[in-house]
Amino acid sequence: MINMAARVALRAYPPSFRERYGRELEALVEDTGAGPRAVADLLVGALRAWLHPVMPEESAERRRRRMQASVATTWVTWCAALYALPMLHFVLSEEPGLAPDLVWRLLDVAQYAMYGAGLILLVGGLALLAETSRTGNQAAWRPLVALLPTLPTWLIAPLLLAFASIDPIDRISYLIGALAVLGPAAFLITMAVTPAVVVTRCRPSVKVLRLLALSGVAVALAVTTTAIACAAALTMNTVYAAHLVTMPILAVTIAASTAALVSSGRGAKAALHKEHPVDLGGDV
Template sequence: MIDMAARLALRAYPPSFRERYGCELEALVEDTGGRPSVVADLLIGALRAWLHPVMPNESAERRRRRMQASVATTWVTWCAALYALPIVNFILSEGPWPTPVLVRRLLDVAQYAMYGAGLILLVGALALLAETSRTGNWSAWRPLVALLPTLPTWLIAPLLLAFASIEPFSYWVGALGVLGPAAFLITMAVTPAVVVTRCRPSAKVLRLLALSGVAVAFAVTTTGIACGAALIMNTPDAAQLVTMPIPAVTVTASIAALVTAGRGAKAALHREHPVDLGGDV
């Protein structure tokens, strides 16, 4: 039997990957057991499967899956940049050193870029929702239910942290105030990407999502450059070692966004045959 952690790790793989290799991978996990190292390998493999999806031989279906993977990955990178931006603002506001005007302007540009990208993503979500209302494929949106158990931890996190600061021995309360919102943010980044894959949008909607992902990728890159420059320019050398993971995450998200958005746009603009990339399923 596969334990819950391993089963969740298997579910983290893209649907196209599970369709092709799901049974073999599940049998392998049953043979090796659900040890923590196996679960970690599964999660790393799931990340690689999302970044480098399995493509079939048919040209139209390859383009479809490439665009789906591009849209899903672009959303995840936007979430990573969106979460990093307020952390950088908080670090700079709480630091004992004054924030230069140039650094503040960089962060303002990044903030406007993320807001603009959020509007673009909202338009894409509305287009996907409108198509779902026509097709009736509401079951594809079921992964969003995973947000419900983690949403309360996000809402009450300030109260938990305030209580932990008053009562120093309530370490578990402080941990819940930190880990709960983290779980919500991770779920918020992953579940919409799964929804896009499960919905199997029509060619028209999928091309819209893939092409709009280019603008989102540039917004993510702008944020990555601004966050990295702000921390490097406005933190002492000793503090840079502590803050280094933040620019590392934003730079990684920027590179992933540009690469995947470029591939998705190339697939969206490819018109080899007048064949729809897949009808409503």
């Protein structure tokens, strides 16, 4: 018998993976048990399956899956860079004069680039929504429901932090402060993951998918500007404490920009291929 945690972990795998290996994996979990370690292994395997999607032998469908994976990866990397920017702003604004003017100008450029990329993603999302409305595949948007439990904690986080600061030693205040930090973090992670799942579940038409894949190159460049700004902030500062906080942010943005450039490049290459990918419609 598979428990709820194991079922959630199994559902975390990409649809293409579940179509090919879902039954075998579910049978293996039933035979070996679904303890905490098995659930953790399933979640790690799901992450690997998203990072390295199953590609069929057929070249046309392989290109389609490549574009789909590129679009999902680009969205996640954009979210990572978008979250890193305000954190970097906060660190550098703690002490006036900590960062040179050049760093602030680069941060402004990165911010405008990220906003522009957000508009590109919004247009792509609207195109995807219009197509699913036309084909009756609205069920593909169900993963967005996962945002509802964590959205309230993100909205009231400032109030929770203010309440927790009244008596930070009190245990209840400590728990409220932890909720004020972990709740928004859970919301932001969910916000990065669920739209990527929706793109995979929707199985967009070739026309929409090529539009999303090609626009992903501009989004990747915007993510790269954030990494450049973070690198400048780290190299131009001499304050050791600022380095300790900036280095993890830099690591995240460099990883995001690298993944975005590589994945968007592969997606654009597949989109520009002369032979059109096969068109798969229908619900997942």
